[in-house]
Amino acid sequence: MLDTQKLVTFATVVRTGSFAAAARELGYTQPGVSQQMKALERDLRATLFSRAGRGLKLSEEGEALAGRVGGLIADLRAAEERVAAVSRLKQGRVRVCAFPSANATLVPAAMSRLRSRHVNIEIELFEAEPPESLEGLERGDYDVVVAFRYDDQPPAPEVGELVTIPLLDEPMVLMMSDEHPLARRKQVELAELDTARWIAGCVRCRQEFVNACADAGFAPRIDITTDDNLAVQSYVVAGLGLAVMPRMTQSFVKHPKLRAKPLLPERRRHVTATILRSQPKTGAVERVIESLLHAARELNSAYI
Structure with missing residues (x-):
């Protein structure tokens, strides 16, 4: 059975080029790294390194392991996480x-x-x-x-x-200040807003907004981007632009001077x-x- 920590140490030795450098990076002693590598060789019944002057050289077996060690570490860690998840769920x-x-x-x-x-x-x-x-x-x-x-x-x-x-399923809504000329409208066509300045949210919300504008026939002028939903609302209320956001974002924080309008065509x-x-x-x-x-x-x- 391969040990994850030995594989991590092996990968570090390969990347850094020496037992000493790997020991410094991992916080081990050099003899500790050497012992782990000897134990790994015993587990695999193969020689992984040979000396090349003052440095190390991978054997053919070592080269074969080096090409797969990243995937092996990821798979072993995933397996460990899955086993831990089963135990965790059984405990409620x-x-x-x-x-x-x-x-x-x-x-x-x-x-x-x-x-x-x-x-x-x-x-x-x-x-x-x-x-x-x-x-x-x-x-x-x-x-x-x-x-x-x-x-x-x-x-x-x-x-x-x-x-x-x-x-x-929640609709996207148009957010604006209560002083905006469209604030009294019941709903707004996105195509009407091709000259507006915009405040954009998180990466995926921003991409959805850009796609919606493209469907409406224009590329939006985005002046401000932020992942902070409260900041988006504050910029909108300050009159610095409009925003298109999922309706959920206004249910947990809503600025008193913010107006949210249904947007046409509807996107969800x-x-x-x-x-x-x-x-x-x-x-x-x-x-x-x-x-x-x-x-x-x-x-x-x-x-x-």
Whole structure:
């Protein structure tokens, strides 16, 4: 059985070119690195290094391992994470990762309901945007991921490891100051705003906005970009531009002088919960999904 730490040490020796350099980087002693490499050679029943003057040279076996060691380390760590996840879930501990606006609205409501009904379930909360959050799910970092996609992004096919549960479809809204000339309008056509200045949000929201403008026949003039939803609203209220944001962002923080208008043609963000197909079917995960679905229904009702 290959040991992950020995493989990490081997990869560091290969990259740095010597036992001494690897020891300095890893915080080991040089004899400690040498002992690990001898142990790895015993495990593999192969000689991995030969001396080349004062340096090291990889043997043919060492070259073969060096070409695969990165993938081996990743696979072993993923396996370790998956095993740890199974153990964690059996104990009623669930790791939930969500994007920022969901962590400010949907997830707190779901977790409050979960705690009031299932006191033996412990939740660890994390924050990340897709696709990073979904990559973490596949690595075993998380057990449930709350993610999203936009209209122009096709749903993930129900194949492979990821299983997606729809939670909420929310429209994109146009945000403006209450002093803006269009503030009294009930709804606004995006094509009318081809000369406007814009405030743009997170990377994926910004790309969705640019795509929407392209469909409307213009390229937007984006003056300010920020991942901070409160900052977006503050810039808009200050009269520095308009913004197109998912409706969820105004439900957890809304500036008193902000106006949000339906945008035509309508575009939507689709919020989902994702789990792994191979994940153990534990009651804890099922209860988390149930609570997220309930919170999504409640949030959707509040919009109507």
